[in-house]
Every structure is written in structure tokens, then in C-alpha cells.
Amino acid sequence: MQSFIELSKLFEEKFSIRHFPAHTATLYEPAQYILQLGGKRVRPVCVLMGNELFCDIIPDAYHAATAIELFHNFSLIHDDIMDKAPIRRGMETVHQKYGESTALLAGDVMFVRAYEYLNKIAINNLQKVLHLFNQTAAAVCEGQQLDMDFEKRITVSLDEYVGMITLKTSVLLAASLQLGAILGGAGEGNQHHLYEFGKNLGIAFQVQDDYLDVFGNPEKFGKQVGGDILSNKKTFLLIHSMETASPEQLKALQQLMQNNAPDKVEKVTELFKECKVDEWAKALKDKYLQTALQHLEDTAVIAIRKKPLMELAAYLIQRDY
């Protein structure tokens, strides 16, 4: 069994080929461009880990991992268009560099390529794999739509937010693990536990991400602290503080959100602390992490084989910050 770093390297080696023909260059160069921006390749590594839990990694696991990474990049291209994001991984986004229409099409054709990789998978697993992949792709679209819907709403409940985050980000992690497990011949019970491990890990990661935006060490976090506060983004922290604030605190919070005063981040952070959302968020993250680990525990495979997935959880979720 191999660690995250080892599998990430292995995958990167195989993945760093051209995935598109030379022609039509005006379409395929933009598609190839985003793939070269790198990334941690967490999702494809999850496919490999899910597979290696049950057998030595088979070639079909690389096909599925490649499809997952192409799907992920397709969704990034389209999300960046919707979010009008100019930068990704320190570089221009595809639409910023090549125009929106080309980016839209480059995303579409990358999605097609993902299916072409899936189509290399042995026939006995093909229908199951396609079904899970389709279900997941639709869920990711639903999650993105809900995210946009929530932006326009005044309040969003915690349950609604967890539901959206699950669809938008966690199911892809979950499905990646399950795809690897299917290709490894895992039974339905084990597939389910791995799926739930990935799903809960994904939610824990998102709680952490929302927490670090406010309370993180800016040097370690690598993003502007308070970015979510400045954009009034509905995060775990904002949603919980609005659900638990006193009428006075709620009024103060709403006033702060009406504009971007110079002390907005500082003041909102103070309010968050008064509402104890920092403690709450840590506990919530731990809850999801524990649920994830319990599902890994319940996976009917000898403990030693689970080590890389334990390490993955530790890599993604820091216990203290």
C-alpha cells in the first residue's frame, strides 16, 4: 500500500500526458492549459486508494482516476465562468485567458474526454461505474445551482448548507473512493462505508475551510483571511452565528454586512467569537471527521490496509490550528 504522496506522484506521472488531439488547437489548447496548472489531485488519488484497499491497483483504476480528474477540471472551468473568477492556482482562469465561449466549450469537451476514459473500463464494471459517475456529476451540478440560489437568499439553514456542500464537493470525494472500491471488487457494504467515509471527510474539510478563512494563520492558509466575511459568503460560521445570535448581535451582524467598512473583518470575527462559533465549528468538524473514521473502521478490510486512508484524513483535516 502506498501513501498519498506516493500515489499522487504515480498518478501525476501517468496524467501529465496530452489528453487531447492537436486539432482543433483553439479548442484543445485551452482544455490542456488548465490540466497543467497542477493541483493536489486528491480525487484521483482517492480512486487509487479505494482500489488499493482491496487489491493491487489495476489499470482500470487509472482510467477511472483520470476520468474523475478530468470531470473535476471540467467543473472548475464552468464554475470559474459562473463565478467570474479571474485567477485559479495563481494563474489566469481559462475564460480569462481564452474567452468565455471557448472556456465553455473546452469544459464540455473535457467532460466528453472523461467519458472516453471511463469507456476503457472492463465491461463487467462499466455500467456500475457509469451510473455512479453520472449520479455524481448530476449532484455536483445541483450543488453548484444551490450555491448560486443561496447567494440570492437572506437566510440559509444549516441543514440546507450541509446539503449543498455535500452535493457540490463531498459526493465527488465519496464517489472517487467508491469507484476504486467497485473496481477492486468490493461488496456493497464496503462500498457504502467508503462512500460515507469520503462524504463526511469532505464535509469536515469544508467546515475547516470556512473556519480557517476567519481564524486561520494567513501564512499557512494561503488565502486572504476574512475573504468570506468581506463577500458576505454564507459559510458554516455565518449561518450558525445567525441561528444563535441574540437579537442585538444579529442586528449588529446585519449592519456590518451592509457594507465593507475597514473594520468589518475584525468586527464580524469578534461577533463570531461572542457567539462561540469558533468552538462550535471545531466541534462540528470533529463530529464529521469521527463519523468518517467510524465508516472506515466499519469497512471489512484488515486494519493495516486502511493506513493510507487514515493518513489521507489526517492530511486533509488538521487536528489543531
Add this chain to the structure above:
Amino acid sequence: MQSFIELSKLFEEKFSIRHFPAHTATLYEPAQYILQLGGKRVRPVCVLMGNELFCDIIPDAYHAATAIELFHNFSLIHDDIMDKAPIRRGMETVHQKYGESTALLAGDVMFVRAYEYLNKIAINNLQKVLHLFNQTAAAVCEGQQLDMDFEKRITVSLDEYVGMITLKTSVLLAASLQLGAILGGAGEGNQHHLYEFGKNLGIAFQVQDDYLDVFGNPEKFGKQVGGDILSNKKTFLLIHSMETASPEQLKALQQLMQNNAPDKVEKVTELFKECKVDEWAKALKDKYLQTALQHLEDTAVIAIRKKPLMELAAYLIQRDY
């Protein structure tokens, strides 16, 4: 064997169900919306016709036909975003009605749904069907990109234009027929002939479309006559006239294209006639139609079974106007 009208009705009956779940409504209503705008359903009927050439229509042919129609509508949603088109089939386009971001996602999720229908196809045909579908989907994206590229260029050769049109519109017609044939158990030779029949028919149709824009009876054609001339669209007619015009005619044409003078359509039409592009276009359309019919002729199936496809050709391509 059934006629185009009969098969179109049959398909419409099966197709006019909801193809998406109730939730997330903000995503799935817009997707469902475009499907209800109707259309001739030429491509799915081609799947059924390609199938019925070799056997009684099997349920898998309806799955493939549904996937093709969903794919076609996905590409319409995304094309309309790129073209900033406000109207389709007399109704608001999806992005006009629901916003660009939702339209983008509704297209994506419709594409996923197409694959889910393909995944219902019997396992012995699944890989072949998926491969042809993927190849075709990528070609359609390439065609759309080339179309956008050509808009920015001063000159486009006839060969380049035929290549673009083939990718953008004809291969989908061709692949629809071939999909039906594959599911009917046709051999590779027959699949090839049907594909070429559809491809050449599609090109003939496009030549006709370009011709009718200028020389068509506006009442029959249903579009504004000269619309392509007003937008300086590179059509079969414009490309050929630029390739064959005398230096004086070319200069006059280029001057007319620099603005939209009130007599632009009339003057350009005169120039087209001087260059005899009307005669040329009729001959070119006939050439592609004859090539298409020859491939149908060469399909190794008794003549009587080919009648609906002969009728389809006659329905799509009018011999005189």
C-alpha cells in the same frame, strides 16, 4: 417500416415525459423547459430509422434516440449562450429566461442525463455506442469552436467551411443513423454507408439553408431573407463568391460588407447572381445529395426497407424552390 411522420410521433410520445427529478427545481425546470419547445426531432428519428433498416425497432434504440435528442438540446443551450441568442423556436432561450449560469449548468446536467440513457443499452453494444457518441460529441464541440474562429477571420476556404459544417451539424445526423444501425446488428460496411449517407445529407441541407437565406421564398422559409448577408456570415454563397469574383466584384462585395446600407441585401444578392453562386449552390447541394443517396444505395439491405430514408432525404432536401 414507418415514415418520418410516424416515427416522429412515436418518439415524441415517449420523449414527452419529465427527464429530470423535481429537485433541484431551479436547475431542472430550465432543463425541462427547452425540451418542451418541440422541434422536428430529426436526429432521434434517424436513430430509429437506422435501427428499423435492420430489424423491428428495439427498446435500446429509443434509449439512444433519447440520448441523442438530449445531447442536441444540451448543445443548443450552450450554443445560444455563446451566440447570445435571445429567441429559439419563437420562445426565450434558456439563458435569456433563467440567466447564463443556470443555462450553462442546465446544459451540463442534460448532457449527463444523455449518458444515463446510453447506460441503459445492453452491455454487448455499450462500448461501441459510447465510443461513437463521445467521438461525435467532441466533433460537435470542435465544429462550434471552428465556427467561432471563422467569424474572426477575413477569409475561409470552401474546404474549411465544409469541414466545419460537417463537424458542427452533419456528424450528429450521421452518428444518429449509425447508432441505430449498431443496435440493429448491422455490419461495419453498412454502418459506414449509413454514416456517410447522413453526413452528406447534412451538408446538402446546410448548402440548402445558406441558399434559402438569400434566394428562398420568405413565406416558406420562415426566416428573414438576407439575414446571413446582413451579419456578414460566412456561408457557402459568400465563400464561393469571394473565391470566384473578379477583382472589381470582390472590391464591391467588401465595400458592401463594411456597413449595413439599406440596399445591402439587394446589392449582395445581385453580386451573388453575377458570380452565379445560385446555380453553383444548387449544383453543390445536388452533388452532396447524390453522394448521400449513393451510400444509401450501397447499403446491403433490400430496397424496400430503404424507403423511409429516401423519404427523409426528400423531406430535408427540396429538389426545386
